[in-house]
Amino acid sequence: MSDEKGKPEESVPLQSQAHDRPETFHHSSVITHPSNRLFVISGASGAGKDTLLLELLKRHPELERCVTFTTRAPRVGEADGVDYHFTDEPTFRRMIEEEALLEWAEVYGRLYGNSKEWVLGRLAAGASVVMRIDIQGALTIKRKMSEAVLIYVAPPSLEELERRLRSRASESPEELAVRLNAARWEMEQIPHFDYVVVNDDLEDALGLIGCILRAESARIPSGKD
Ligand code: 5GP
Numbered sequence: 001m002s003d004e005k006g007k008p009e010e011s012v013p014l015q016s017q018a019h020d021r022p023e024t025f026h027h028s029s030v031i032t033h034p035s036n037r038l039f040v041i042s043g044a045s046g047a048g049k050d051t052l053l054l055e056l057l058k059r060h061p062e063l064e065r066c067v068t069f070t071t072r073a074p075r076v077g078e079a080d081g082v083d084y085h086f087t088d089e090p091t092f093r094r095m096i097e098e099e100a101l102l103e104w105a106e107v108y109g110r111l112y113g114n115s116k117e118w119v120l121g122r123l124a125a126g127a128s129v130v131m132r133i134d135i136q137g138a139l140t141i142k143r144k145m146s147e148a149v150l151i152y153v154a155p156p157s158l159e160e161l162e163r164r165l166r167s168r169a170s171e172s173p174e175e176l177a178v179r180l181n182a183a184r185w186e187m188e189q190i191p192h193f194d195y196v197v198v199n200d201d202l203e204d205a206l207g208l209i210g211c212i213l214r215a216e217s218a219r220i221p222s223g224k225d
Contacts, residue, residue: 043153072110
């Protein structure tokens, strides 16, 4: 990720630092409708999660997107309240203090987090929610809400991922190297997810996610947590 000035950020962490508290949200206790599910879309940077999510939301209007709060500046074309809730750091820190976030993470020096109240509220109301977050965040959510459905969007291969990142040309060579190292670690996390969708062909990937949504809407909650 580049910062607003387009300068490579120096002490960039290999992976994001996830910050979570040892609490558990009892998702199954808020299940009031058989189809309300929390779908967490994650995966390697450059695997095409964003395009996939936008298409998914168009084709599945029943899904509600959880809009993440972030302290990073908007990129060209991004709208506040649609792509992210762009916020300043003091406001974000206050949300952390007030434990208003389901999980939060520092990714390349910027803060990201989702509103706990919004997510739990929508699930309790019977909605199915989809969020797109990084791997650490996805694993944190799974620890807190075992009923959350984790979908890993993978590139066909690391070589293809590298090609996609290079063609995007939004990173400096240093940032690209950091992204690729992080992607290697990220691919190793696939076994912790519920589903993996290889995004080789957008239509195929969307079709597969559609099948996952249908199957999950019919799944009987375990009721164990
Ligand atoms: P970007 O700034 O490029 O849109 O996102 C940077 C990274 O932050 C992506 O990997 C994205 O998935 C992740 N991210 C966005 N929202 C959240 C969130 O609420 N929690 C966590 N843990 N990561 C997030």
